[in-house]
Amino acid sequence: MANIKIDGKELQVPDGITILEAANIAGIEIPHFCYHKELSIRGSCRMCLVEVEKMPKLTPACSTIIKDGMNIFTSSEKVIKNRKGILEFLLINHPLDCPICDQAGECTLQDYVYKYGSAVSRFAEEKEHFERRKELGPHVLHYAERCVLCGRCIRFCEEISGTCELEMFNRGVRCEVDVFPGKKLDNKLSGNVVDLCPVGAMVSKEFLFKSRVWWLTRTESICPLCSRGCNIEIDSRDNKILRIRPRPNPEVNSQWMCDDGRFGWSFVHREDRLTSPLKREGEELVPISWANAMNLVKERLSFIINNFGREAVAAIASPYLPNEDNYLLRVLLHSVIRSPSIAIYQPAQAEEQMVFPSGFTIEADKSSNLVGAQDMATVDGKQPISHRQLLQKVASGKVRALYILGGAPRISLPVDEREMLRKADFLVVHDYAPSELTEWAEVVFPNLTFAEREGTFTNFQGRVQRLKPALLPLGEAKADWEIVQEVCQAMGGEMSYPSAEKVFEEIAGAVTGYKELCYKGLGTLGKAKG
Amino acid sequence: MRVVTPKLSIIDRIYIPALVKGLYTTIKHFFMRRFTQEYPEEKRKPFPGYRGLHRLNKDHLGRVKCVACYMCATACPSQCIEIEAAEAPWKDREKYPVKFEINTLRCIFCGMCEEACPELSIQLTYIYEMADVTREAFVRRKDDLLATNEFWVLKEY
Numbered sequence A: 001m002a003n004i005k006i007d008g009k010e011l012q013v014p015d016g017i018t019i020l021e022a023a024n025i026a027g028i029e030i031p032h033f034c035y036h037k038e039l040s041i042r043g044s045c046r047m048c049l050v051e052v053e054k055m056p057k058l059t060p061a062c063s064t065i066i067k068d069g070m071n072i073f074t075s076s077e078k079v080i081k082n083r084k085g086i087l088e089f090l091l092i093n094h095p096l097d098c099p100i101c102d103q104a105g106e107c108t109l110q111d112y113v114y115k116y117g118s119a120v121s122r123f124a125e126e127k128e129h130f131e132r133r134k135e136l137g138p139h140v141l142h143y144a145e146r147c148v149l150c151g152r153c154i155r156f157c158e159e160i161s162g163t164c165e166l167e168m169f170n171r172g173v174r175c176e177v178d179v180f181p182g183k184k185l186d187n188k189l190s191g192n193v194v195d196l197c198p199v200g201a202m203v204s205k206e207f208l209f210k211s212r213v214w215w216l217t218r219t220e221s222i223c224p225l226c227s228r229g230c231n232i233e234i235d236s237r238d239n240k241i242l243r244i245r246p247r248p249n250p251e252v253n254s255q256w257m258c259d260d261g262r263f264g265w266s267f268v269h270r271e272d273r274l275t276s277p278l279k280r281e282g283e284e285l286v287p288i289s290w291a292n293a294m295n296l297v298k299e300r301l302s303f304i305i306n307n308f309g310r311e312a313v314a315a316i317a318s319p320y321l322p323n324e325d326n327y328l329l330r331v332l333l334h335s336v337i338r339s340p341s342i343a344i345y346q347p348a349q350a351e352e353q354m355v356f357p358s359g360f361t362i363e364a365d366k367s368s369n370l371v372g373a374q375d376m377a378t379v380d381g382k383q384p385i386s387h388r389q390l391l392q393k394v395a396s397g398k399v400r401a402l403y404i405l406g407g408a409p410r411i412s413l414p415v416d417e418r419e420m421l422r423k424a425d426f427l428v429v430h431d432y433a434p435s436e437l438t439e440w441a442e443v444v445f446p447n448l449t450f451a452e453r454e455g456t457f458t459n460f461q462g463r464v465q466r467l468k469p470a471l472l473p474l475g476e477a478k479a480d481w482e483i484v485q486e487v488c489q490a491m492g493g494e495m496s497y498p499s500a501e502k503v504f505e506e507i508a509g510a511v512t513g514y515k516e517l518c519y520k521g522l523g524t525l526g527k528a529k530g
Numbered sequence B: 001m002r003v004v005t006p007k008l009s010i011i012d013r014i015y016i017p018a019l020v021k022g023l024y025t026t027i028k029h030f031f032m033r034r035f036t037q038e039y040p041e042e043k044r045k046p047f048p049g050y051r052g053l054h055r056l057n058k059d060h061l062g063r064v065k066c067v068a069c070y071m072c073a074t075a076c077p078s079q080c081i082e083i084e085a086a087e088a089p090w091k092d093r094e095k096y097p098v099k100f101e102i103n104t105l106r107c108i109f110c111g112m113c114e115e116a117c118p119e120l121s122i123q124l125t126y127i128y129e130m131a132d133v134t135r136e137a138f139v140r141r142k143d144d145l146l147a148t149n150e151f152w153v154l155k156e157y
Helices: A019-026 A077-092 A108-116 A152-160 A192-196 A290-308 A323-337 A370-377 A387-395 A415-422 A480-490 A500-510 B016-030 B071-075 B112-116 B142-154
Strands: A002-006 A009-013 A049-052 A071-073 A140-142 A166-169 A176-179 A202-204 A217-222 A231-237 A240-246 A278-281 A284-287 A313-317 A342-344 A401-405 A426-431 A443-446 A455-458 A463-467 B054-056 B081-087 B095-103 B122-124
Touching: A002 A019, A009 A019, A019 A049, A019 A071, A049 A077, A077 A108, A152 A166, A152 A192, A192 A202, A192 A240, A217 A463, A278 A290, A290 A313, A290 A401, A290 A426, A290 A443, A290 A480, A313 A323, A313 A370, A313 A387, A323 A342, A323 A370, A323 A401, A323 A455, A323 A480, A323 A500, A342 A370, A342 A387, A370 A455, A387 A415, A401 A480, A426 A480, A455 A500, B054 B142, B071 B081, B071 B112, B095 B142, B112 B122
Parallel strands: A002 A071, A313 A342, A313 A401, A401 A426, A426 A443
Antiparallel strands: A002 A009, A049 A071, A140 A202, A166 A176, A217 A231, A231 A240, A278 A284, A278 A443, A455 A463, B054 B122, B081 B095
16 A cells, blocks of 8 residues: 555555556546556556656656655646646647537547636647548548547557557648558447547447437446346437447446447337237237237136146246346246246357457357346246247147247247247237247237336346336337236236336345345346345 | 595695696607507517527528537527438538427527527527417428528518
8 A cells, every 4th residue: 555645635545556546546537538447558648647746747647656655736737737738739630510529518628628728729820631531430430630649449459359450640740540451440349439539539320410418318228139238328319219338347348348239229219119919810910909918818828728738838938038027927837827838048049259359258149138037937946948849849739828028139030940839829929029929929919128128137147237218118018027917917816016126026035046136236237146 | 454545735635736747748748759550560670689580591502501510409498499410411511400490389589599509500580470370380490490581581670
C-alpha cells in the first residue's frame, strides 16, 4: 500500500496502480481520451496530464505509477491550462458538426470542451478536410475529421479481437485511422470500436441517423443469442429497439459483445409476429380468443389423457426461454398432468466456438438458457431426455399430445424431425412468429421475445442473470410462464403467480442449485448458482 | 359583517357633477384613435417579433435547409415536432428530414425551435390565421411547412 495525496486528499492505495486509477478510487475525475481500462496504455492524447510535486513537468496520469508519498494536483493552474490547450488543438480541425453527429450527447470531446475547454476558437485559418466518410467494414463507418487519434480502435483490433485491421496512416495533420489496403474491418467484434470511440469518428451503420441518444430509453438486459449471455443495454424509443450495446460485467463479457448479438435483434420486430392465439382450421391457422384457446387445449388434453393415459402427454422445454417458463412447464407436466415425459430441445451446433486472443468467447451453443432449462426440467436427479428421443416416441405412437415451448430466434429442424412432429395428434406450440414448429401445430400461443419480458437466464457458467422488459408486449401476446400458468389452471392445477419474480422464488425453493438466490438479489450483474 | 355606507357630501348626492364627468370621458373617445378593427374584413397587422405559423426555409438550391439535427424537437416544450432523419440524396449534405411534422394544435408558439435551430431553417412567420375543420389539417407536414413561404406572400398583413 502506498500513501498518497491527491488534491490535498490523503488516501491509501494499492501499489502498482497508476495515478488515473488512484484518482478514480479517490472519486476525482481526470479527463482522458486514449486510456481505456481493458486496453494497453499508450499515453498519446495528453489530456490526462497532472502536476506532481517535485516533478519538473506535467506527467500523464494514465501511465505514471504511483509512489509512496506522491503529492498530486489534478486541478492546478498548470493542469487546467494544459487541458484547455489540448482541447483547443483537438478542435482546430474538428468539423464541429455535433448537430448531425450520432455521438453527440455521449461524446467525451463534447463533454470535456463544455467542462474544461474554451467557448471560442482562436483559429482563423481554413480547417483541414478529409474524405468525409469512409466505410471501414460491414458495420462501421469512419469520419476521419472527427477523430482525436486516441488509437483505442487500433489497440482493440490488436489486443482484443487480434485481427489487426486498423492502423494510423500519414503524419501530422493528415494523420488518420484507416484499414490496411484491401482489408475490411470485418470481424465478429467490429461493433465494439463504435462503443470504444470517445468521439463520433466510428459510427455504427445500423444506428446511423436513427435517433438522438438522449431520447433513448435504456434497459439492462441479457443477450439471448448464445449461451454466454452477454450483459447488454437495450436502447429503445417509441417501442422499437434502436441499438444494443454491451454492459460491463467482468465475469461474463468484460466490456464487449459480438456483432451477432449487437445486430441480431431484428427478429423482435419481424413483420409476421403473432399477436393472438391461433387455432388450426384445415390448412390455415386462424386467430381465436385466449379463453377459447384454453378451452380447446383443456378439452383435447383431457380427451387424450382419458383415452391413452397420462403418459401420452409430453412436453419439450425450450433452451431459448427463461427459467420461469421451463419451470412452470415442468410443474404442468409433473404436478398437474402427472406425466413423466419432459424433454429438452437440443439444437444441433452449427457453428464452432470462437475464442479471441483476449479470452472473449462466442459460444458454439446458440441457445441462451440450455443449462437453466436442463436444471428446470430435472426432477429428483432425473435428467430430461432429448427432444429427438421424445419425437421418436411421438412417431411410434406412445405420445399423442405434445406441448412445445418455442421462442428460438432462429430454428431449423431436420426434415425427419418435422415429419415426426406431424404425427402428433395434438400439438401446442408457443412461438413469437410462424416457424417450423408451428407448421403442424393445432394451437399456437403467441409469446414474447427477450426484449418484452422479465425472467432469468442461466448461462453456460451457471450464472443466473435477469432480463428486463424494454418494450411493451405486442398485441395479445403474453410471457410463456403466464400462458403455461393458465393452461395449468385450466387443467385443474392450483397456482397463481402474479409475476416472474414469484415464479423465481418458487424455483429458488424447488430446484437444486438455485436455493441461495433471490430475484432482486441478482441485481444487474447476476449471480452464480450454487 | 356590517357594511359601512360612506357619508356622501351634498355635491355627491345631487349626482350631476359625476354625470358630467362620465359624459366627458364618453365624448372624449369620439375624437380619439379608434382601436376596434373590422376583422375579418380588416386584417390586424402583427407587431415585429410576433410568433405565428412555422415555416421551413430553403437553401439557395431550393432544397430544404433543415439537416435533421432534432435540436428543435429537443428544445420543444410541448413536444409537437416529429422528425425522421435519413441519408440525404445530395453530395454536399449528409442528413436531411424525410418527415418533418409540427402538430400546431399542440404547439404553444413559444419560438424555442427557432432559437435552437443551428441552420436558421425553422422560423415562425406572422401568419395567425390557421383555422381549419379537421384535426389532421393542423398537423403541418414537411411540404406544407416548405410552402408556408409562398402562402405568406399571398397574405399581406
